[in-house]
Amino acid sequence: MNNTYFFRLMAAILIGLLMLSTTFAQRIQGHVTDATTGTDLPGVSILVQGSTTGAITDANGLYILTLEPGNYTLRISFVGYATQTQPVQLSAGATTTVDVRLVESLASLNEVVVIGSRSTQVRTSTQTVAPVDVIQSRDLVATGQIDLTQQLNFVAPSFNSSRQSVSDGTDHIDPATLRGLGPDQVLVLLSGKRRHNQALINLNGTIGRGSVGTDLNAIPSSAIERVEVLRDGASSQYGSDAIAGVINLRLKEQPGTTINAQLGQQYKGDGQVAQVGINHGFKLGEKGFLSLTGEFRHRGATNRVGDYTGPVYVNWNAGQQTGETTADYVARRQRLYQQDQTLISQNQFSLQNNLQVGQARVENAGFFLNARVPIKNTNASVYATGGLNYRRGLAGGFYRYPYQTTQVITALYPNGFLPNIQSSINDQSLLVGVNGENNGWRWDISNVYGGNSFRFDVTNSNNASLSYLGPTNNPTNFYAGTLSFYQNTADISAAKEFGKQLGLTSFNVAAGLTYRNDQYRIKPGEAASYLNFSPQSGQSGGAQVFPGYQPTNAVNAHRHVYGAYLDVESDLTEQLLVEVAGRYENYSDFGGNLAGKLAARYRFSEAFSLRGSVSNGFRAPSLHQRYFSAISTVFVSTGTGLEPRQTGTFRNDSPIAQAFGVPSLGAEQSTNFSVGITSRPLSNVSLTVDAYQINIQNRIIYSNQFARGTASAGLIVATILNNAAQTDVNSAQFFANAVNTQTQGLDIVIATNPRLSTGTLDVTLAANFNQTKLVGDIKRPANIPTDATFGNFLFNRQDSARLTLAQPRNKIQLTFNYRLRKFGAVLRLSRFGSVEAYDPANPALDECQSPKLVTDLNASYRIRKNLSLTVGANNLLDVYPDPLRVIDAPTPERYGSAALDNSSFGRFVYNRSATQFGFNGGYYFANLSAAF
Known part of the structure; x- marks a missing residue:
């Protein structure tokens, strides 16, 4: 065979293949865009109904399907948008173009819910047996906040989180709660898998004192596609901690690139913020993906301290001496006061800003990945999620004044000093799993390892017992020790739908086994951070503000947890949906626990359903x-x-x-009761109302x-x-099981999108009312x-x-989201209910902060097709909580217990132990976002 003949033969074969492809290869192609803005929508799912054939739009919103000739129905769906179906007739050798314009769905009440059910049935949050909030990433960005806890605080009324001040490590990790309970009574999942706890235990006088929560701010908000908040007891479904509910974070999967950058600061000129987050998604084959996210956040410190009125160089506030008359005592106080004022003037000591009362300075850098790779020639996939996060913070403690000679080396700090706690927080996690389907059984095997460490360093301080070293040899910075917590969780589960065999719409059975290993460690600090080198001198040992952990505090503790669960969910009739779940867990350090749940929803009509649940739960210490x-x-x-x-x-x-x-x-034991209604009284109005009662016995207190x-x-x-x-x-x-509580509450969510002649408007009213009381x-x-x-x-x-x-007993949020072509605006009104803080012994010193209304407003403009600018203000009207009452502040003329002052000599203007929304005041920002 010569070369000429060979080339002719190859050309003939190629022409024949082209003719065959022209004759028999058909395809559907198209472009998916936002109906309001016209922007491309990457990551949209296009599924051929009745088959497993489908496609996902690329970064430009384009898709291609190759099919045989015939009649098809396409199902086009994307998170946050109303699903559409489109019939298509495909002829032999034809290419059919089907462009789609998706319309944003009605608030969160039409969103498909994943959390709370292991069934394959598609249900929205108005069709579930328990209330679920679905919060999209765009809703998080629209808050103008950069930390996940603060974003959720302004979009989920049942969720509460406020930044703390002058509270050691808690300044660096925001305690977060659900339904007015503790930070450790809500379970956090990442992509449906248990997330590890933080290493820090909250010990100061803040919300969640004595509890251990989950560090939500270790997860970049740029990596999150949406957040699902299950507001119901779920220990039987997901395990310990799920007394108040479950927060499930779903990571981004779609292809394309999104960039979000923000600059802002408080009205007062401090608290500067800089944030940039980049997410890029790749398609791996037809059904696989790889999503990578990097995010950096800088949050500057704020300070809302008042002017100090107390002693500085001379302690004129000392008690009355034995045998001293009242008149002599008052005269002595006045004399010492004048001496102190003279020294303050001579040394030009500033009575302003000698304490930092506000949010800590924090730098945060994180990286996350989310991936899925189908296994060739199988119905299985390998998936993985991993994250690294590093945070460095700086927060002030109480100022040490020169008159406090047992704590201050005056030769080193003649005017006293403000000691700082410097935190270094490392967080990492890696989830690897494989799942698939065989003979109708959906199975999943996974292992997730995660950990959190918190290193304490003390700066600008001293160890007073080292005063004999002299000012030049005294250390001012100390390593105070490290806390760490690591967790490894292995799961194996299987589920199958038996509805057809039983003649029911659905009858899903799910079961699984879990094994978890927890490890908690305390590493001591350097000797100078905790030792008293001259105990006979009367001077304090250890680093001022935070004495280091000692070798006697060092611990390396482990425990093993074994668990098994069974979950059955069935549409017994077209109207009645029932769920039954049970879980047994055994802890190597305190024993076993059995939790169960019964929940149901009855649909009287398309416009009205009744739902309810009863369950028991637990939280292991x-x-x-x-x-x-x-x-x-x-x-x-x-x-x-x-x-x-x-x-x-x-x-x-x-x-x-x-x-x-x-x-x-021992474990905290709970019983949960809830009953609610879901309704669509009009085609564009959705309503859910859920009442609940949570009884908790043997709550652990510090x-x-x-x-x-x-x-x-x-x-x-x-x-x-x-x-x-x-x-x-x-x-x-110490810690002890000491109190029983009862929490009663009501959740209400109303959403609508009234028809306008121009533009679109979504309106959401969401509210939570709750009351917790001690029982017994x-x-x-x-x-x-x-x-x-x-x-x-x-x-x-x-x-x-x-x-x-100490937490708002009610929170009501009304949100207006308006869009007109390239323009958009969001107005949010948040009413925070009253909070109270009591004095340990004296009711005259109790504080009550009245309800406050906080207004957030932002406006956005689409500069180019995939580039938008948003400017806005949080707390637009610069609202602050009620200031602390100064009933009768200590003065040279006042002495003993008659002096009543909650402000600590004027330094605290606002209450730091019971907070509604913080006390930083107004904040303005500019945000630039791009999608490619």
């Missing part, structure tokens, strides 16, 4: 609560000021806790201080501490005397208010 211990300086309110005390937190299994009669920690004293109770404490060789410790604290007696440890004064230190009136009154 965290390893942090079982094994944390530390010696720290705690500032205690005495009515005349804040008094520093060396306080020891002792492990639940320690000899000191046992000497007090504290039993081993006790107050059992202090040394000269009375009988104080002598008992002194004896216990001395017998344990804790002679430098003034008081003791406080469970005091066996060896604590029953006298009221001493017993109140376990759980006093301040602790009670923090648990029941």
